[in-house]
Amino acid sequence: MRYTATVNDRTFTIDILPDGKLLVDGKPRDVDFLSLDNKTLYSLLVDNTSYEGLVEKVDGLYQVLLWGALYSVRVMDEREQRLAKSSAAFVPDDVEIVIRAPMPGLILSVPVEPGQAVEAGQTLVILESMKMENELKAPRAGRVHMVYVKAGDSVEQAKKLVSVI
Amino acid sequence: MPETTFIRKILIANRGEIAIRVIQACRELGIQTVALYSDVDRTSLHVRQADEAYHIGGARPSESYLVIDKVLDVARKSGADAIHPGYGFLAERADFAQACLDEGLVFIGPRPHSIAMMGDKLAARELMRKAGVPLIPGTRPGLTDDEILAAAQTEVGFPLMVKAAAGGGGKGIRIVERPEDLPGALASARREAEAAFGDGTVYLEKLIVGARHIEIQVLADAHGNTIHLGERECSIQRRHQKLVEESPSMFVDEDLRQRMGSVAVRAAQAVDYLNAGTVEFLVDKEKNFYFLEMNTRIQVEHPVTEMVTGVDMVKEQIRIARGRRMGPTQDSISMNGWAIECRINAEDPYNDFMPSVGRITANVAPTGPGVRLDSGIYDGYEVTPYYDSMLAKLVCWGETRGEAILRMRRALSEYRVMGVNTNIPFHQSLMDSHRFMAGSFDTSFVEERFEIEKEESDEQTELAAILATLVAHRDRQQAAQIVQRNARDVSNWKWFGRWERMQR
Numbered sequence: 136m137r138y139t140a141t142v143n144d145r146t147f148t149i150d151i152l153p154d155g156k157l158l159v160d161g162k163p164r165d166v167d168f169l170s171l172d173n174k175t176l177y178s179l180l181v182d183n184t185s186y187e188g189l190v191e192k193v194d195g196l197y198q199v200l201l202w203g204a205l206y207s208v209r210v211m212d213e214r215e216q217r218l219a220k221s222s223a224a225f226v227p228d229d230v231e232i233v234i235r236a237p238m239p240g241l242i243l244s245v246p247v248e249p250g251q252a253v254e255a256g257q258t259l260v261i262l263e264s265m266k267m268e269n270e271l272k273a274p275r276a277g278r279v280h281m282v283y284v285k286a287g288d289s290v291e292q293a294k295k296l297v298s299v300i
Numbered sequence: 301m302p303e304t305t306f307i308r309k310i311l312i313a314n315r316g317e318i319a320i321r322v323i324q325a326c327r328e329l330g331i332q333t334v335a336l337y338s339d340v341d342r343t344s345l346h347v348r349q350a351d352e353a354y355h356i357g358g359a360r361p362s363e364s365y366l367v368i369d370k371v372l373d374v375a376r377k378s379g380a381d382a383i384h385p386g387y388g389f390l391a392e393r394a395d396f397a398q399a400c401l402d403e404g405l406v407f408i409g410p411r412p413h414s415i416a417m418m419g420d421k422l423a424a425r426e427l428m429r430k431a432g433v434p435l436i437p438g439t440r441p442g443l444t445d446d447e448i449l450a451a452a453q454t455e456v457g458f459p460l461m462v463k464a465a466a467g468g469g470g471k472g473i474r475i476v477e478r479p480e481d482l483p484g485a486l487a488s489a490r491r492e493a494e495a496a497f498g499d500g501t502v503y504l505e506k507l508i509v510g511a512r513h514i515e516i517q518v519l520a521d522a523h524g525n526t527i528h529l530g531e532r533e534c535s536i537q538r539r540h541q542k543l544v545e546e547s548p549s550m551f552v553d554e555d556l557r558q559r560m561g562s563v564a565v566r567a568a569q570a571v572d573y574l575n576a577g578t579v580e581f582l583v584d585k586e587k588n589f590y591f592l593e594m595n596t597r598i599q600v601e602h603p604v605t606e607m608v609t610g611v612d613m614v615k616e617q618i619r620i621a622r623g624r625r626m627g628p629t630q631d632s633i634s635m636n637g638w639a640i641e642c643r644i645n646a647e648d649p650y651n652d653f654m655p656s657v658g659r660i661t662a663n664v665a666p667t668g669p670g671v672r673l674d675s676g677i678y679d680g681y682e683v684t685p686y687y688d689s690m691l692a693k694l695v696c697w698g699e700t701r702g703e704a705i706l707r708m709r710r711a712l713s714e715y716r717v718m719g720v721n722t723n724i725p726f727h728q729s730l731m732d733s734h735r736f737m738a739g740s741f742d743t744s745f746v747e748e749r750f751e752i753e754k755e756e757s758d759e760q761t762e763l764a765a766i767l768a769t770l771v772a773h774r775d776r777q778q779a780a781q782i783v784q785r786n787a788r789d790v791s792n793w794k795w796f797g798r799w800e801r802m803q804r
Contacts, residue, residue: 138769138773140765141765142765142768143761147765147769149765151769151770157766159762164766166766168767174661176664181766186763188767189662189664190771191662191718191719192775197767197768199767200662201760201764202713202728202760203712203713203724203725203728204725204728204760205721208764208765208767208769210768210769238657239684265646265655265685265687266687267655267689269655292657
């Protein structure tokens with residue numbers, strides 16, 4: 136079975152052979168892999184070097200915690216790669232981006248209005264949560280399409296706040 | 301001579317790790333504990349660990365932990381004799397301390413009038429001046445421009461800050477390096493303050509360049525004993541929030557320690573202080589120190605002092621509240637080794653320290669020599685947006701600062717929390733920083749000269765890829781396996797376990 140695993144900007148091709156051997160970018164690695172708690176904790180021996188990590192699937196990505204650092208890994212098999220390749224061409228650059236609440240909280244202010252042009256990094260919403268003011272910023276330049284909330288609103292996690300096109 | 305007060309049951313007017321810390325002290329002393337909880341805290345650790353627990357209202361602190369009547373009502377219902385306020389919430393409210401006394405309850409903290417005197421920042425400054433405690437040079441608000449210009453040359457000195465009397469949020473603040481720039485800065489600060497607060501009153505304060513934030517722990521009992529337990533270095537801050545504390549401080553020698561300690565004792569005595577408190581100072585490069593404020597409660601960072609002095613601060617608080625003589629004397633206090641505390645917060649260090657909420661899906665705590673973890677979380681615990689983002693405090697002790705840092709690096713790498721983002725990578729990066737190791741930092745270090753490294757080695761990245769792929773592969777095999785589960789004799793969970801078996 137061939138997989139590609141993408142971490143940050145790096146992509147690895149990983150073959151899992153029928154006898155359990157592993158090829159990482161074509162190089163054979165001797166791997167012993169064990170779930171420790173049937174949940175998130177794994178022990179990994181790679182060429183007899185021992186590692187321990189936590190792995191959890193969140194929103195289709197595998198979150199891997201190693202030595203305190205968190206890695207987001209996208210794992211695709213061959214079928215998924217073909218799908219991704221064929222659909223990639225149809226995603227237009229100017230698709231609408233919806234800014235959602237990353238956590239529940241109180242809207243302190245919405246310093247933009249529909250139709251307004253915004254720069255990448257410009258503050259769209261200020262959300263108060265855990266006694267902190269959190270500025271939610273535009274991921275890219277564009278134009279504000281919809282504003283779904285106003286100052287004083289309490290919002291749940293993942294609530295739509297503002298959209299940018 | 302004050303008489304001994306009986307305390308058999310303590311109500312803890314707090315939540316999270318500090319409530320658990322107080323419960324631990326009570327357990328050791330054989331005292332019963334009463335916990336309070338809001339709508340979202342039914343499953344919190346302090347409720348699970350206390351002897352009794354009472355629901356007191358909504359998730360927002362203003363509907364529960366901050367409502368004095370509700371807290372006192374539980375004290376009555378439960379028959380508690382004393383209240384421990386922890387830190388935050390009602391801890392520094394003189395009216396709460398007074399209300400406890402009026403109910404005939406022991407307030408485990410200072411006397412109400414001491415809290416009130418230190419709570420009024422301007423009045424406290426005046427009191428401290430009279431007690432001979434050094435203050436940051438400055439002027440009072442409300443002087444004319446001519447008076448301000450004269451004062452700048454004589455009693456304040458440059459560089460200085462022009463600050464709005466009605467200030468807040470950094471508005472109306474001007475930093476002035478040279479005398480000739482002062483008139484212009486005054487005018488613009490007044491304009492900005494007028495626009496922002498409707499009040500153009502300004503004052504001057506000397507700018508302490510390269511300042512460190514160093515505080516002194518004090519303890520006072522009702523028998524007239526007031527002592528200090530050395531310093532804590534708290535210069536590692538971000539947006540005025542402390543992130544790492546240590547004791548002792550590399551910057552403080554024995555002479556400075558004794559000078560700061562005796563000034564802190566004097567400050568406490570000036571407000572008739574009782575119980576545990578902390579006097580905060582700014583210390584400049586020439587080791588001049590200036591009073592900032594006094595925290596009239598137990599501090600978040602008290603464990604580092606406990607680790608180096610061996611004094612259990614919370615038990616001393618209870619002993620003092622019982623009217624007894626405190627355990628340590630000034631002569632018995634010595635600082636042994638070095639302790640460092642990292643505050644583990646639910647925030648994303650790679651995304652502007654954005655708070656993170658959600659269910660904890662894994663919580664593997666570090667253990668071993670010299671490691672202490674004061675934690676309020678467990679596997680399955682829900683981190684809500686209603687309270688402080690601090691989840692736990694990781695404290696490491698070593699014979700030397702170097703050993704403490706190495707232990708902290710080791711403990712951080714053992715600590716695994718999943719389900720929410722934590723600032724553990726920030727701490728790892730800090731512990732690797734040469735400037736931190738050398739002790740050359742001030743309060744602006746984290747914001748101005750520290751960059752969290754997101755430099756992952758190829759080995760780590762590759763390993764993350766391998767691990768994720770193996771888990772993904774197993775997930776797929778499992779999905780296929782479940783369909784045909786009855787066709788197989790081996791139980792599913794044995795089947796999931798080993799790598800070799802997945803290959804059949």
